[in-house]
Amino acid sequence: MMIVNMNKTEEIVENREDITTPSKLIMYNDEVNSFETVIMALMKHLGHDPHQSEQLAMIAHTKGKAVVKQGSSEELFLPMALLTSENLTVEIQ
Numbered sequence: 001m002m003i004v005n006m007n008k009t010e011e012i013v014e015n016r017e018d019i020t021t022p023s024k025l026i027m028y029n030d031e032v033n034s035f036e037t038v039i040m041a042l043m044k045h046l047g048h049d050p051h052q053s054e055q056l057a058m059i060a061h062t063k064g065k066a067v068v069k070q071g072s073s074e075e076l077f078l079p080m081a082l083l084t085s086e087n088l089t090v091e092i093q
Helices: 006-020 035-046 050-063 073-085
Strands: 023-028 065-071 089-092
Touching: 023 050, 023 073, 035 050, 035 065, 035 073, 050 065, 065 073, 073 089
Parallel strands: none
Antiparallel strands: 023 065, 023 089
16 A cells, blocks of 8 residues: 655645746846847857847847746856846846
């Protein structure tokens, strides 16, 4: 006979979802950085191509923010720090 502790099983599943649910690196529009600066930073630190970087810069400009990368919080921490060092406003959600 096997006894399963449902509370423990639910906790394990809940923790697994936290690990697999991607976080988002959000870049906000600002009135400080030029489009060129933003595009170059996205290419340099995120590996985006020029077209994708330009599109993300335009989305941030018109909508106020753009998702520039997805992944685990751990994966996004370094890119967030690098973009912040370029004076871009970013956060992980």
